[in-house]
Amino acid sequence: MSASPLKGGTAVITGAGSGFGLELARLAAASGMRLVLVDIQQDALDRAEAELRSAGAEVWAQAVNVAHAQEMERLGEGTLSRFGAPTLVFNNAGVATGGLLWEASSSDWSWVLGVNLMGVVHGVRVFTPMMLEAARADPGFRAHIVNTASMAGLVNAPNMGVYNVSKHAVVSLSETLYQDLRLITDQVHAHVLCPFFVPTGISQSHRNRPADLSEPHRKPTASQLIGQAMSDKAVLSGKVSAAEVAQRVMAAVAAKDFYIYSHPKALRSVQTRMEDVMTGRNPTDPFEDRPELGQKLRDALKSGTA
Numbered sequence: 001m002s003a004s005p006l007k008g009g010t011a012v013i014t015g016a017g018s019g020f021g022l023e024l025a026r027l028a029a030a031s032g033m034r035l036v037l038v039d040i041q042q043d044a045l046d047r048a049e050a051e052l053r054s055a056g057a058e059v060w061a062q063a064v065n066v067a068h069a070q071e072m073e074r075l076g077e078g079t080l081s082r083f084g085a086p087t088l089v090f091n092n093a094g095v096a097t098g099g100l101l102w103e104a105s106s107s108d109w110s111w112v113l114g115v116n117l118m119g120v121v122h123g124v125r126v127f128t129p130m131m132l133e134a135a136r137a138d139p140g141f142r143a144h145i146v147n148t149a150s151m152a153g154l155v156n157a158p159n160m161g162v163y164n165v166s167k168h169a170v171v172s173l174s175e176t177l178y179q180d181l182r183l184i185t186d187q188v189h190a191h192v193l194c195p196f197f198v199p200t201g202i203s204q205s206h207r208n209r210p211a212d213l214s215e216p217h218r219k220p221t222a223s224q225l226i227g228q229a230m231s232d233k234a235v236l237s238g239k240v241s242a243a244e245v246a247q248r249v250m251a252a253v254a255a256k257d258f259y260i261y262s263h264p265k266a267l268r269s270v271q272t273r274m275e276d277v278m279t280g281r282n283p284t285d286p287f288e289d290r291p292e293l294g295q296k297l298r299d300a301l302k303s304g305t306a
Contacts, residue, residue, distance in 0.1 A: 006253070007146075009087030012036040012127060013077055014119060017044030017241075020148065020195070021092045023246035028088065029057035031250075036079050036086065037061040038093070040208050065210065066093045066119030067111075074128035085134035085143070088253065091123035092148040095205035098227020099220075101303075108162055109130065111213040116166035117173075120147050124177060128188070135187035144253045146191045147174045151263070154194055154270045157286055159227050178258055189256050193249060196263035198240050217288050222304035226297070257294035 010026040015021035017039035025035055029052050037052070039045040042063050049061040064071045079086060094190055095115045096106055124145065132142040142260065152160065153167030174192035181188050220228070245262045250261045272284050287294025 006087050006130035007032040009037065009143075010034040010079070010083040010085075011077075011088040011090065011091060012038065012086045012123075013090045014038040014064070014123065015148075016061075017041050017048050018022070018123075019092075019242050020193070020198075020245055020249070021090065022048050022233070022291075023243045024090055024092070024249055025052055026055075026243075027246050027250050029055050033088070034058040034083050035060070036064070036075070038064045038075060038092070040065050043075055045148050065115075066091075066122060067114030069118075069122055070231075072122035072126050079127075080130055083300040085130040085141075086127055087131075087141075087143045088144075089123055089127045089131075089145045090148070090249070091145070094148055094150075095208070096160075096163050096231060097206070097224070098160045098163070098231055099224035100159060103221045104176050105163045105215060105218065107213045107215055111209055112162045113169075116163070117169045120170050120173060123147075124173070125256065128177075128181075131188045132185060135185055141187055143188045144191060145177065145188070146193055146249055146253065147177075148193045148195070149174065151194050151196045151261075151266050151270075153192075154267075155273050155286070156283070159223055159230070159301075175258075177196075189253075190253055191249075191258055191260055193245070193260045193262075195245055195261075196266045198242055198262055219266055223301055226300050230297075 001066040006028070011025070011033045013021045013025050013028070015037065016025050016037035021039070025037060025048060026034060035052055035057050037045060037048055037059060039048070041061060045061050045063055049059050053059050060078070062075055063080070064075050066072060093115055095112055097104070097112055107169075124147075128145065134141045135143070147170055149170040150163075150167040152164045153171035156164050171192055171194070174190055181190055240262050248260055248262065269286070276283050285294065
């Protein structure tokens with residue numbers, strides 16, 4: 001983006017050590033932005049910092065658990081003191097887990113909702129006020145908040161309920177943020193990213209599960225093992241790259257487009273769900289077009305084998 005409206009500004013990116021976060025950081029650096037890189041995985045964060053510094057970017061890298069309010073508040077204070085109000089906040093850190101809803105433990109819920117939802121909540125509540133203050137002080141100031149949800153925030157695939165709930169909440173939060181901002185400013189804009197299956201590290205996000213929410217003595221259920229295997233296969237087989245998604249994010253920011261999709265064709269399933277809601281019919285079988293996949297999942301769950 002040679003003519004980026006963000007040039008010279010600051011980008012705060014969570015989940016910056018890999019996937020969408022790292023690819024967006026690369027584009028932001030190429031646009032002449034200062035970078036605040038945030039990740040919970042120190043080695044991945046160190047590699048990203050080294051790469052982007054070598055590319056000439058001004059970087060402040062911080063290992064942060066986005067689920068923790070005080071850590072995010074300190075991140076905000078540090079960003080403001082070093083670079084001023086950010087012009088782009090990418091609330092992107094995310095984790096995933098699968099399995100039947102009633103088999104998820106309270107720790108599963110705390111971990112996934114903590115990162116996927118509360119990480120976004122903290123990013124919004126910490127950085128939006130400083131963006132609005134900068135906008136009041138400077139009529140030329142423009143800023144954008146991009147929250148990473150998922151197609152799982154628009155539909156409800158079976159055997160991944162905890163993740164679905166977290167991402168539906170992010171879509172709701174983002175749509176409300178968009179409307180709230182419109183009430184008071186035309187200088188700060190909200191966006192939501194809803195990717196489908198893209199090869200990133202999210203299917204292996206348990207590698208960064210905090211010790212206080214880990215359950216080393218709890219054996220995964222059959223549905224959870226099946227969900228992990230399905231997630232690994234689907235994510236790794238994705239044909240759209242994380243770099244392409246990052247490019248779409250930057251293009252949407254420039255165009256002030258709210259919804260950002262990696263796979264627009266997948267919106268057919270969203271339309272079906274909306275028709276279910278509008279007509280009051282029971283939820284449509286997600287495997288209606290590929291019944292063999294649905295039968296395979298049912299058989300696996302009944303037999304207890306992934």
